Every structure is written in structure tokens, then in C-alpha cells.
Amino acid sequence: MKNKIIKNIDQQIINQLIDDDSSILDSYLENEGYNIDEIETIALRSYKKLSFILNGTINQQKDQALLEKISLLFKDAINKNLDKPVHYLKNLITNNELQVQYRNLDKLSIEEIQNIIKDQNLIELLEKFDNDKE
Amino acid sequence: MDSTHRNIADSEEIVKAIKEALSSKFYTDLIKYCIFYISKTYKTKYDCERGFRGKMAEDYVNETLQSFLESNGRKWYKDKYPNFKEQIISSLQSVLYNDLKSKKELEKTYSTNDDDKIAEYETTIDNNSDEYKETLYLCINILERLGADDDEILLFEPYIIDQMKRQDIEKLYGISASDLTNIKKRLNRKLPLLAKELKNEK
Numbered sequence: 001m002k003n004k005i006i007k008n009i010d011q012q013i014i015n016q017l018i019d020d021d022s023s024i025l026d027s028y029l030e031n032e033g034y035n036i037d038e039i040e041t042i043a044l045r046s047y048k049k050l051s052f053i054l055n056g057t058i059n060q061q062k063d064q065a066l067l068e069k070i071s072l073l074f075k076d077a078i079n080k081n082l083d084k085p086v087h088y089l090k091n092l093i094t095n096n097e098l099q100v101q102y103r104n105l106d107k108l109s110i111e112e113i114q115n116i117i118k119d120q121n122l123i124e125l126l127e128k129f130d131n132d133k134e
Numbered sequence: 135m136d137s138t139h140r141n142i143a144d145s146e147e148i149v150k151a152i153k154e155a156l157s158s159k160f161y162t163d164l165i166k167y168c169i170f171y172i173s174k175t176y177k178t179k180y181d182c183e184r185g186f187r188g189k190m191a192e193d194y195v196n197e198t199l200q201s202f203l204e205s206n207g208r209k210w211y212k213d214k215y216p217n218f219k220e221q222i223i224s225s226l227q228s229v230l231y232n233d234l235k236s237k238k239e240l241e242k243t244y245s246t247n248d249d250d251k252i253a254e255y256e257t258t259i260d261n262n263s264d265e266y267k268e269t270l271y272l273c274i275n276i277l278e279r280l281g282a283d284d285d286e287i288l289l290f291e292p293y294i295i296d297q298m299k300r301q302d303i304e305k306l307y308g309i310s311a312s313d314l315t316n317i318k319k320r321l322n323r324k325l326p327l328l329a330k331e332l333k334n335e336k
Contacts, residue, residue, distance in 0.1 A: 001269040002332045008294050009329045012322070013167070018219045022163045023319065025170055028326030032173055038182055039169065043162035046192040050161070050199065057203050058149055 066122045071113040073129050078105045092116055143210035148202050151218035164195045171230050198226045276331045277324055286321040
């Protein structure tokens with residue numbers, strides 16, 4: 001019975017946190033001799049750093065997902081021998097003087113296509129594919 | 135429950151949920167919860183400058199949050215935790231438990247896993263049993279010593295033991311929502327101390 005009550009109290013603390021209410025926690029920490037202001041200052045400093053890192057991670061993942069999506073579109077275009085995307089890719093290879101010899105586009109792997117297009121404006125490329133579909 | 139039948143969020147849902155959940159307020163509360171967890175589980179004072187055994191509360195919280203964004207990282211089980219904040223807290227508990235149990239130098243005062251099993255068994259205890267009455271009277275005595283008034287003591291059983299919904303408590307006692315909120319606030323301040331005294335009584 002005591003364990004149940006203790007567990008229920010713990011659950012109330014969590015329920016409150018979900019509602020952005022830390023009054024039970026604050027009460028406990030103050031009683032235990034902690035300085036709430038000090039904790040909040042340290043937390044805010046750390047929050048700013050973490051937000052920056054998380055945003056960076058999220059943007060990196062978004063870019064990678066976009067790169068993979070467009071590479072698949074190019075691969076599909078090569079297989080179907082669609083003029084515009086094939087022509088675009090060939091120009092990129094020539095203009096960027098890429099070391100590897102890409103004579104046969106149909107032999108390109110997804111990773112190789114990613115390597116060719118990675119520095120391009122991916123949003124624009126996606127829009128071009130969408131426009132060509134219409 | 136095997137994973138094929140679980141409702142698990144995909145990476146886009148997790149990113150959206152993190153952006154919505156992670157305010158500076160909630161982050162600060164996670165830090166506070168971390169300190170609370172370390173203090174109560176290991177009966178030790180957490181040092182805000184040096185952390186606990188070389189690791190800061192911010193490290194535990196950051197590690198938990200970042201793990202959701204890793205490929206093959208932590209999952210959000212929406213069937214068990216419809217609210218993502220609750221998933222974060224559960225994962226933080228797991229990170230803390232796994233890290234701290236490996237710090238063998240400190241003796242744990244109680245095992246949270248064993249107590250969870252006992253607590254589950256205790257949900258079947260009869261409200262008319264002697265054990266129930268004794269424990270309830272013990273809680274009331276502790277609350278009185280902590281300065282609880284009659285309203286707080288009346289609220290304790292339906293609110294904490296029976297976990298009644300607030301609308302049901304309002305009906306039960308014929309009180310308004312704002313009155314209930316005020317009584318709850320006063321009682322809430324005493325709950326951690328009550329929990330501490332109950333643990334000492336074990």
C-alpha cells in the first residue's frame with residue numbers, strides 16, 4: 001500500500017510536468033536545500049546549446065532525406081532515358097570536372113548520383129522534377 | 135506486446151513532436167526531475183556544479199533527447215505514451231536507471247523495479263482491510279504534522295490513492311474547479327515529503 005501511494009505521488013509529479021507545472025518538484029527540491037533559481041539558470045544555458053545542436057541534427061537529416069529522394073528520381077529518369085534530367089546530369093559531370101569517368105549513366109549507383117548532385121540547390125531540382133511531371 | 139503490433143512514431147513524427155514539446159520550461163523541468171530522481175533514489179545531494187559522479191543532469195537529459203533523433207535510436211511508442219512528453223520522461227528514467235545502477239560504489243536505498251512490482255500487487259488491496267486503514271491513517275498523521283488542513287486531508291484519498299478525475303472530485307465534494315485547484319496546490323507541496331516519510335517507514 002505504501003509503495004502504491006509513493007508510486008501514485010511520482011505519477012502526479014509526471015502528470016504535472018506534462019502540463020508544464022513543476023510545483024511539486026520545486027517544493028521537494030526547496031525542502032532538500034536546492035536553489036531553484038540556480039537550477040533554472042543552469043538549465044536555460046544548457047537549453048540554448050541543445051536547441052542549436054538539435055536544430056543542426058534535424059536540418060542535416062532533412063537534407064540527407066532530400067538528397068536520397070532526388071537521387072532516386074534521377075536514377076529512375078536515367079532508366080527511362082528522360083531527356084532533361086539525363087542532360088542535366090551530364091552537364092554537371094562535365095562542368096564539375098568530376099574525377100570518375102561517368103560514361104554510362106545507367107551504371108551509376110545511388111551513392112554516385114548523390115555525390116554528383118550534393119552541392120546543387122536540391123529544392124530547385126525537386127521543383128524541376130515536379131514541373132516536368134505536369 | 136510484440137513490436138509488429140505497436141503504434142510507433144516515424145522519424146518525421148518524432149521531429150515534429152520534439153519541436154512542439156521542447157520549450158525552455160519543459161527542458162528545465164526535465165533537469166529538475168533528473169535531480170529529483172537522483173536525490174530520492176540514491177539519498178544523495180546532487181551537486182549543481184559538479185554533477186553526480188562526474189555526470190551532469192544536463193548530460194542525462196541531452197543524451198535522452200538526442201537519442202530520439204539517432205537512426206536506430208529511441209522510439210516513441212504512441213500506444214503506451216500518446217503524449218510525447220511522457221515518452222521523454224519514461225526514457226529519461228530508463229537512462230538514469232541504467233547509468234546509475236552501474237555506479238556500484240553507492241548502495242541503492244531501494245530497488246525501483248521491485249517496488250514497481252509490489253505497487254502493482256498493491257492495487258488489489260481491499261479498501262476495508264486493516265492494512266489499508268492503517269496506511270491511510272499513517273498518511274493522514276504525516277500530513278497533519280506537515281501542516282495540512284482538513285480540506286487537504288479530505289482530498290488526499292480520492293486524489294492520490296483512488297486517482298479520481300478532477301471533475302469526479304468536484305462532484306463528490308460539491309466544490310468548484312478553482313477551490314479544488316487551490317486545495318490541490320497546498321496538498322501538492324506536501325506530497326514529496328509524505329513520500330519521503332513513507333519510504334523511511336518501510
